[in-house]
Every structure is written in structure tokens, then in C-alpha cells.
Amino acid sequence: QVQLQESGPGLVKPSQTLSLTCTVSGGSITTNYYYWNWIRQPPLKGLEWMGAIAYNGSTYYSPSLKSRTSISRNSSKNQFTLQLSSVTPEDTAVYYCARGEGTYGLPLTEYDYWGQGTQVTVSS
Numbered sequence: 001q002v003q004l005q006e007s008g009p010g011l012v013k014p015s016q017t018l019s020l021t022c023t024v025s026g027g028s029i030t031t032n033y034y035y036w037n038w039i040r041q042p043p044l045k046g047l048e049w050m051g052a053i054a055y056n057g058s059t060y061y062s063p064s065l066k067s068r069t070s071i072s073r074n075s076s077k078n079q080f081t082l083q084l085s086s087v088t089p090e091d092t093a094v095y096y097c098a099r100g101e102g103t104y105g106l107p108l109t110e111y112d113y114w115g116q117g118t119q120v121t122v123s124s
Contacts, residue, residue: 005025013122014124015086018084023079047096048093051104052100052104057073087122096117098111
């Protein structure tokens with residue numbers, strides 16, 4: 001059974017960098033052909049795919065967030081990390097990590113394992 005768990009600060013100040021880590025258990029993030037994704041849901045809005053890191057380390061980003069987003073991994077710890085720079089209150093959301101197979105940018109219903117989500121609030 002694959003499990004994902006998000007961790008990171010719940011409160012970030014405007015203009016700072018948000019950093020979240022997803023720890024994966026029950027499966028390796030380097031296993032072919034899985035993609036490891038970050039998804040968020042702002043209050044009263046739908047889910048938004050932010051980006052992904054593939055089994056081979058390749059990264060993919062939403063065009064709307066690409067200039068502010070970086071995803072990396074630590075294979076030895078079986079973790080992948082999201083960094084979102086220059087945050088504003090509009091980045092307040094529940095942030096999820098999730099696994100997909102075969103490619104990135106899948107319909108959200110195609111992700112088979114999700115973390116429970118972590119609330120991040122951007123406020124001074």
C-alpha cells in the first residue's frame with residue numbers, strides 16, 4: 001500500500017518561498033513509470049495541478065505557475081519537494097501530493113494515491 005504524506009509550515013508570509021515535502025512509503029519514487037505530483041485547492045475553488053517530477057527526475061510545471069515553481073526529489077529519503085516563490089494570499093490553499101502513472105498532467109481522477117493534504121495560509 002502506497003502512502004503519501006505532506007509536511008511543511010502552515011503559515012508563510014507574503015513574498016516568501018513556500019516549501020513542502022511529500023514523503024512516500026510503500027513504493028519508490030524512482031519506479032518506472034510513476035509521476036509524483038503537486039496539486040492544490042484554494043478556498044471555494046477547484047483542484048489545480050501545479051507540477052510533477054517523474055520517476056527519472058524530469059520535471060513538469062503548470063504554465064501559469066512555472067516561473068515560481070520548483071520540484072525536486074531526494075531519492076534516498078523517498079521524498080519530493082515543492083517550492084513556490086514570491087507567494088501572495090492567493091496562494092493560500094490545501095496542498096496535496098499524489099501519484100500518477102505514465103505521464104504528467106493527467107485528469108485528477110487518474111491519480112491513484114493521494115496525501116491527506118496540508119493547509120498553507122499566506123498572511124503577514
